[in-house]
Amino acid sequence: MNQIKLFKSYIPMTETAFYILLSLAEPRHGYGIIKHVETITNGRIRLGSGTVYGTLTKMQRDGLIIVYADEKRKKIYEITDTGRQVMQEEIARLKELHANAVNFEGEFYD
């Protein structure tokens, strides 16, 4: 898949995909991702393991993440350069969203 197509298929990201990729700021195993997302969203998002498995499989196929094993042969996921670029693009989009939300939110409160 070429870069432009890849960006188009991932941005805008679903909340699930965003939090999964965000939690790979450091390498984690599958269940570690679930726990981390639950913690940073204060328990709001409890990802199903099937959802995480499906998302990771797809991201690995598209080259956003890469995998290795620890000494117990447990799989650990790491973000790639491509994955970082996708994340930068998405975060820029979210920042714009956030800035506009802050700028105009007052209009909706009275």
Place this chain on the structure above:
Amino acid sequence: MINVFKPFWSYDIAKTEKWLSEMAAQGWYFVEMNTATRQFFFEKEDPEDVTFRIQYDKNAELPAALENDGWHLVFRHRKWQVFRNDQPVHTIRTFPVRDGIIKRNSILMYVFGGIFLYHIFTFFIFLLINVLILTAGGGFHVEGSPFWVVTIAYWIVAWGLVPYSFIKLYRSLKRLKFGTRTNQTSEKSANTTGHTLTKWKFGWNYAPDKLEQWLMKMEKSGYNLMRINMFGLRFQFQEGTPKQISYCADYQNSHQPDYFAMHQQAGWRLMYSSEAFLSKWAIWAKAYQAGEAPPQLYSDNKHMRKHARRILITNLALFVPIIVIYIMLIRMNINMAQTYSFDMNWILVFLLCFVIVEYGILLIKSWLYYRRVKKRAD
């Protein structure tokens, strides 16, 4: 520099890696190989204990964690990558994964297995015909082949190389998979004092959501699922206490090596799994508190729909070609009966119609299931 010929090096990758380490311990370090001629090339250096890992992956990037742990790429050709780590083996914390090799060798195993089955089948037909001829009082006449070499070479390949490859791949795959997955279904401690109940369920894989609901209802009314037989048809329950247990029947086209580990870590108990070609089902169970929403494998609508669509597409791909062929067979029968004016074989036509209707019902069931999931997800 020396080179060593290793024709079947890719069948048992763990053994090949061990061999590379042993060579290094004697001072011969792997530098490159020729995948076409199956030759490994070694260079002389001071003997040392080093670790090798061979990976099969289209992705060329080496994870940073592996690089920090001392791994470096020695050789790369197409999807093959050979990594080396000079650290003492007990200090190595991270390793390249086997997924690519497991997938590649599984496909090879199926191909060799298929060829071998075909050979056995045709050979038995050949034997059967000969026996029939002999019992009918016939005789043999062996026609000399001008290319006996070709015939003999073919026999060696068909009856030697093909089964050898199949068995070798089967064994090494079993060892590789054994280390990476724990897909043993968890059986509850067999408390045989309670009253048991056996129920049979056919065709649940065309409406898995109905099966899930049924199992949850059984648990709520005090029938705890103990085991499901290997064909996924017989469900054995034990009369016990009412429980809140969520069930999920999951279908995958192929099981990645960490499929089972991930769900098990997330608290799911594997009640059943089938590893058949094109029918990888797993039934998962997880207890939850009263008042809580039953936990699901798929927490978002996108993956819920995707799962249902996968089941529908697989069933379409399986049944539509058969239905089309059977309809064509019926038409051919009618046409032939008309042109050559003989009696129709009504029994055959009836049987074909019966199968068409049967498969049609299964397809409609899968489609209804897909619609139910879509409706719930939207």
